[in-house]
Amino acid sequence: MTALVERRLLPVLEALDEAAKKNDWFDKEYERQFEKLLKAKDNASREARITCMFPSAYMRGQVASRQRACTGLLNHRRSDCT
Numbered sequence: 001m002t003a004l005v006e007r008r009l010l011p012v013l014e015a016l017d018e019a020a021k022k023n024d025w026f027d028k029e030y031e032r033q034f035e036k037l038l039k040a041k042d043n044a045s046r047e048a049r050i051t052c053m054f055p056s057a058y059m060r061g062q063v064a065s066r067q068r069a070c071t072g073l074l075n076h077r078r079s080d081c082t
Helices: 003-022 028-039 043-051 062-074
Strands: none
Touching: 003 028, 003 043, 028 043
């Protein structure tokens, strides 16, 4: 993973980690960071979305993993994939 891709992905993972610590899967900061990544059109953000699809690298639970995989594959909003 390039440094630029990591910079795009890190805010989402940090927000997800905080949400997990609070057991709040609808955490507003996580949602904001996730949406920001989904809306970004640059190549690094696209690569970051694809990186989210690999649960062995970023294991965060079945539902979240399925949503990230669907989002990365289809490049749609998360709500389209649930």
